[in-house]
Amino acid sequence: SQQGEEDPQALSIQEGENATMNCSYKTSINNLQWYRQNSGRGLVHLILIRSNEREKHSGRLRVTLDTSKKSSSLLITASRAADTASYFCATTNAGKSTFGDGTTLTVKP
Amino acid sequence: GAGVSQSPRYKVAKRGQDVALRCDPISGHVSLFWYQQALGQGPEFLTYFQNEAQLDKSGLPSDRFFAERPEGSVSTLKIQRTQQEDSAVYLCASSSYRAPVSETQYFGPGTRLLVL
Numbered sequence: 001s002q003q004g005e006e007d008p009q010a011l012s013i014q015e016g017e018n019a020t021m022n023c024s025y026k027t028s029i030n031n032l033q034w035y036r037q038n039s040g041r042g043l044v045h046l047i048l049i050r051s052n053e054r055e056k057h058s059g060r061l062r063v064t065l066d067t068s069k070k071s072s073s074l075l076i077t078a079s080r081a082a083d084t085a086s087y088f089c090a091t092t093n094a095g096k097s098t099f100g101d102g103t104t105l106t107v108k109p
Numbered sequence: 110g111a112g113v114s115q116s117p118r119y120k121v122a123k124r125g126q127d128v129a130l131r132c133d134p135i136s137g138h139v140s141l142f143w144y145q146q147a148l149g150q151g152p153e154f155l156t157y158f159q160n161e162a163q164l165d166k167s168g169l170p171s172d173r174f175f176a177e178r179p180e181g182s183v184s185t186l187k188i189q190r191t192q193q194e195d196s197a198v199y200l201c202a203s204s205s206y207r208a209p210v211s212e213t214q215y216f217g218p219g220t221r222l223l224v225l
Contacts, residue, residue: 045214095166102150
């Protein structure tokens with residue numbers, strides 16, 4: 001069973017809009033990571049946030065982590081058509097990563 | 110430098126056939142991970158290695174699944190007597206950090222296995 005659960009399952013927006021995806025998890029973690037997966041390809045690491053961090057930025061990406069609520073969010077600002085992909089959160093504990101089922105983001109040009 | 114590579118990229122097997130999937134991690138990466146990804150789902154952990162030692166194989170779904178990394182570099186995931194439910198994408202990832210320290214994993218493109 002998956003520990004991380006992304007919400008929503010699917011998201012469709014216009015280019016230039018912001019996209020927010022959420023992730024909830026169940027057990028304690030060392031860190032939480034977000035990945036992107038384009039259709040038929042492997043996962044690309046986007047950002048890692050440690051359990052003692054609350055917010056992290058990388059370019060157009062902003063990730064928050066609330067360990068009291070066991071949740072994280074990924075915000076993509078000023079979205080582009082090239083951001084169309086599936087986004088997964090993964091929690092890692094004792095070397096083992098557990099992924100959710102992902103949010104499928106479609107950015108319409 | 111070169112990323113994680115996997116071969117073959119696609120494999121069609123008849124039910125009952127044995128298959129072997131290969132992963133070449135990034136050179137020098139200590140940790141190597143295998144995941145199984147069913148259609149429309151996230152990857153599920155299968156097993157991981159630190160050098161040649163298999164530290165966790167709790168995710169292997171049955172004793173038909175076997176993974177090895179004999180020299181601490183290339184790894185092979187073997188599935189014996191394949192079943193239709195084994196159809197999935199098998200992803201390999203490597204990391205420069207020693208498990209269980211949890212840092213960024215770099216994924217290969219995956220091997221798409223279809224069992225008929």
